[in-house]
Amino acid sequence: MFDFQRQHPVAAVSRALSLIKGNLITIIVFLVVGARSESFPFLWWIGGGFAFLLIVGVANWWRFLFKIEEGELHIKSGIFVRKNLYLSKDRVQVIDITSGVIQRLFGLVRVDIQTAGSTSRAAAIDAISLEKAREINRLLRDEDVESVADEQSESSVETEVKEFSLPLKELLVAASTSGSFGIALSILATVFSQIEPLISESELFEYVFEALPSQTDFVFFFTVIVIFVVFAWLLSFFSTLFSYGNFSLKVKEKEMVITRGIFEKKRVTVPYNRIQAIHVAEGLIRQPLGYTSVHLESAGYGDETGTGSIVLFPLVKRSEVLELLNDVVPSYQKEMEGVVLPKRALRRYLFRSTFFVIAAIVPLYFWLSLNNWIWLIPVLALLWGWLKYRAAAVGWNNGAFIFRSRSLSKSTAFINRNRIQNISVTQSPFQRWRNLCTAEIHVASGDRGKSFIVRDLEKEIGYRLMREVKIKKGSDEYSEPLQNDDRKANLPGWNQAAN
Amino acid sequence: MDSNEIDLKRGVLVKYRTLIPLSRVQHVDTRQGPLLRWFNLATVTISTAATTHEIPALDFVIADRVRDQISKYARLAEEDV
Numbered sequence: 319m320f321d322f323q324r325q326h327p328v329a330a331v332s333r334a335l336s337l338i339k340g341n342l343i344t345i346i347v348f349l350v351v352g353a354r355s356e357s358f359p360f361l362w363w364i365g366g367g368f369a370f371l372l373i374v375g376v377a378n379w380w381r382f383l384f385k386i387e388e389g390e391l392h393i394k395s396g397i398f399v400r401k402n403l404y405l406s407k408d409r410v411q412v413i414d415i416t417s418g419v420i421q422r423l424f425g426l427v428r429v430d431i432q433t434a435g436s437t438s439r440a441a442a443i444d445a446i447s448l449e450k451a452r453e454i455n456r457l458l459r460d461e462d463v464e465s466v467a468d469e470q471s472e473s474s475v476e477t478e479v480k481e482f483s484l485p486l487k488e489l490l491v492a493a494s495t496s497g498s499f500g501i502a503l504s505i506l507a508t509v510f511s512q513i514e515p516l517i518s519e520s521e522l523f524e525y526v527f528e529a530l531p532s533q534t535d536f537v538f539f540f541t542v543i544v545i546f547v548v549f550a551w552l553l554s555f556f557s558t559l560f561s562y563g564n565f566s567l568k569v570k571e572k573e574m575v576i577t578r579g580i581f582e583k584k585r586v587t588v589p590y591n592r593i594q595a596i597h598v599a600e601g602l603i604r605q606p607l608g609y610t611s612v613h614l615e616s617a618g619y620g621d622e623t624g625t626g627s628i629v630l631f632p633l634v635k636r637s638e639v640l641e642l643l644n645d646v647v648p649s650y651q652k653e654m655e656g657v658v659l660p661k662r663a664l665r666r667y668l669f670r671s672t673f674f675v676i677a678a679i680v681p682l683y684f685w686l687s688l689n690n691w692i693w694l695i696p697v698l699a700l701l702w703g704w705l706k707y708r709a710a711a712v713g714w715n716n717g718a719f720i721f722r723s724r725s726l727s728k729s730t731a732f733i734n735r736n737r738i739q740n741i742s743v744t745q746s747p748f749q750r751w752r753n754l755c756t757a758e759i760h761v762a763s764g765d766r767g768k769s770f771i772v773r774d775l776e777k778e779i780g781y782r783l784m785r786e787v788k789i790k791k792g793s794d795e796y797s798e799p800l801q802n803d804d805r806k807a808n809l810p811g812w813n814q815a816a817n
Numbered sequence: 818m819d820s821n822e823i824d825l826k827r828g829v830l831v832k833y834r835t836l837i838p839l840s841r842v843q844h845v846d847t848r849q850g851p852l853l854r855w856f857n858l859a860t861v862t863i864s865t866a867a868t869t870h871e872i873p874a875l876d877f878v879i880a881d882r883v884r885d886q887i888s889k890y891a892r893l894a895e896e897d898v
Contacts, residue, residue, distance in 0.1 A: 738838065738841070739841045739865040739866055739867040739868060740835055740836060740837040740841065740865055740867070740868060740870070741835070741836045742833055742836070743833075743834045744828075744831060744832065744833050745831065745832040746830065746831045746832075760867040760868050761867060762865070762866030762867045763867065766867070767865075767866060767867020767868055768867070784834070784836050787836055787838070788821070788836060
């Protein structure tokens with residue numbers, strides 16, 4: 319450990335594969351272009367590409383050296399640009415030991431060393447043996463063996479570990495109602511636009527066209543759309559299934575550990591003092607079924623996307639959320655009295671959600687003489703506005719806040735005052751006329767932060783929220799009581815039948 | 818601004834009011850472009866872990882004082898992120 323050493327050679331392969339994964343779209347485009355060009359045989363493209371990636375992977379492996387000396391991790395990496403990374407023991411927050419598919423084939427592990435900064439994934443060792451990983455863990459941690467990922471040591475060392483897992487039925491529900499539907503659709507559209515020339519050259523379109531019972535254009539396009547939607551749904555179903563399978567949440571004394579994934583295991587460790595806010599999302603499809611998903615915002619610890627948002631629990635019944643939160647984050651205050659919007663805000667909500675839709679549809683309707691069914695869309699928009707109005711509410715009590723609002727899914731955020739980065743109250747001219755305001759709270763999350771917004775609150779409430787944030791420490795105890803003429807509500811209100 | 822918060826108001830049509838607890842301030846800058854330098858002005862930028870806020874075009878001397886004051890208060894109001 320005190321001399322420089324290389325990773326296990328398998329790191330080269332895993333590096334090459336991760337390069338493929340990272341540039342998948344580009345590669346597909348290249349392959350399609352390559353398949354159509356006459357000068358190169360198709361196989362050459364694939365073979366050459368793989369050889370090139372493998373060379374890059376091997377070079378990376380060769381140039382990657384690490385050692386631990388006097389409690390300091392030193393990593394040298396990079397093929398042409400040499401990068402020296404020094405990481406001292408004092409700054410290490412969490413050491414995660416995980417294993418992907420390739421690592422598991424060879425009995426190896428991957429070590430992620432996280433610091434408090436937002437570029438926390440910078441120090442990662444792709445493939446080493448478990449013994450070495452243990453040694454690194456021991457050398458970089460004072461309280462050794464505290465969170466070695468291994469199961470045997472874990473259960474014996476940890477005091478009081480609560481564990482939650484996702485039952486198969488809930489996993490299936492989560493997968494089939496997943497919100498990544500839209501993303502799947504757009505991926506599909508991209509892929510389709512790439513391979514569309516190939517398909518149209520073949521007889522597939524004509525074949526489908528022939529096979530249909532009635533051959534109007536409308537029916538044809540309708541079927542194409544239906545096929546698309548079904549494919550997108552399948553895609554999102556399986557991607558959710560694979561990424562949230564084997565989900566488990568372990569609650570320890572100082573931190574919680576979230577593991578998920580069937581083929582590729584992902585593991586996130588979140589110390590409690592890094593949690594900035596918790597929000598519960600009720601998706602459009604999931605809400606009528608009574609299901610929600612729980613997310614948390616953390617400073618510095620995110621998934622790969624760079625935001626600090628982490629899925630704390632992918633699917634839980636609305637009636638059981640409070641129970642779960644009480645178990646996982648007991649320090650959060652979860653029930654309090656809140657205020658919903660005044661009636662005059664409803665008009666603004668309806669107007670906002672329908673204005674653009676109607677402005678777009680009316681000219682289209684007359685120019686293109688569309689079907690009358692198009693008027694269904696503004697009606698839906700109207701309904702959407704009303705739902706948004708119904709969802710919006712704020713609550714506060716002794717330094718804890720609840721912000722509830724809806725964009726597509728209904729989100730209920732729990733925020734503690736000592737995590738609030740800033741609060742803004744905004745009034746547009748129209749809001750000033752109606753004596754309303756918009757309140758927005760920012761919390762730290764990832765590298766950009768996250769904001770929770772409730773629009774068209776009573777102006778007085780906005781300023782009261784501000785004063786609530788302002789109250790000094792020490793003289794904490796008083797909280798301005800709600801007046802009788804306020805429109806009260808019990809937040810989060812999951813127990814009421816009406817919601 | 819007092820020893821606990823910075824309170825910003827701005828906007829002609831849309832009115833904004835922002836409250837930043839000083840314990841959340843990460844760092845404070847003053848900035849000066851060529852135009853501002855010509856008029857002896859400077860902009861104070863306040864960064865928190867989530868957002869950045871600006872106090873534009875203050876008098877150069879005042880801007881310096883505001884920056885030092887904020888950084889002093891922020892150090893006093895120390896607390897974890």
